Amino acid sequence: MSVEEATGQPRPGRPRSEQSRSAVVRATSELLHEIGLRAMTTEQIATRSGASKATIYKWWPNKYAVAVDAFFSELQADSPDPDTGSARQDFTIWLRRLCHFYAGPSGAVFAQLVGEAQFDPEVATELRDGLVRSRRAVLETIWDRGVARGELRADVDRDVAIDLIIGPALYRLMTGRGGLDDAAADAMADTVIRGLSA
Template identity: 65%
Template sequence: MLRATSALIEERGLRAMTTDDIAGRSGVSKATIYKWWPNKYAVAVDAFLSAMDMASTDPDTGLAHNDFQIVLRGIMEFYRGPGGRTFAQLIGEAQNDSAIATELRNHLMQTRRDIGRTIWDRGVARGELRPDIDREIAVDLVFGPALYRLLTTDAALDDAAADAIVDAAMRGLSAM
């Protein structure tokens, strides 16, 4: 059902897709859908999260700079594809639907932030990163520009941009 939902979002867009479409494409009844999800947006969030989870890991290369680069490159690669368009649509819907906002925050944004926190904590423990900087702000500095680029600009979401963002952030965050 989640693959069918992802395909429908890509083909028709989030707003145009209906619960009937999901049921028809996936071969399940609307009752089954509503048993597990309150609306099509909740199904879309789960479909998006299942795809995003495949794109996110903690690389642990031994250097915080490299770890942040790898993770940000993965995020930007995902944003360049259909998932990025879906995510932008979900962010838009979340402005008017607190359930979508909560799902995105709890099941997507926090998992990405958890990876960033882990990288940060390892870097501080190894003496690479400044312990006097608030961890949440540091994670914002590294990952925030990708989301900003996705939602508000037509700036590149490629490896070179990811590397430049991490390089710039690390200049201010590095302990050395």
């Protein structure tokens, strides 16, 4: 006797297979680096991953949501909380990692996502909710620790402070003006933290 026959209730939908999800994310990441966001299609993701288009659309609303998920999976391992005991040092380490990421192949993918978000509200939402918030959470933690230790100014708006920390690297990525190496990251962190120090 089936579950439906025994209970009179339909079986809940099958949870998505982690193996299939990983294959879709991996395929999307490869395509983003090979041909870019705009050229990539859901059909190509399906072909490369072995998942059907219907399955992909069941899990993600569009190719942009898959792209953000794929991009986020690349970033996760690159954005741990340093927690060195010094807010200045934590921000410097975090900015170095961000600059390395922006300077590599993933930087071009992120720039494409940001560019697409200017024209498509869905992409903007996916990018903000799926990526930006999680990245900012680490910086918020670093900031709060620094304020609690008396290193950083408690009278400064935290969101504005974090914008000031992230802003220069993002500007350099989007305009191609200025370096994104360790020296650049150190200079950005030093300049911003000097103004935010208690």
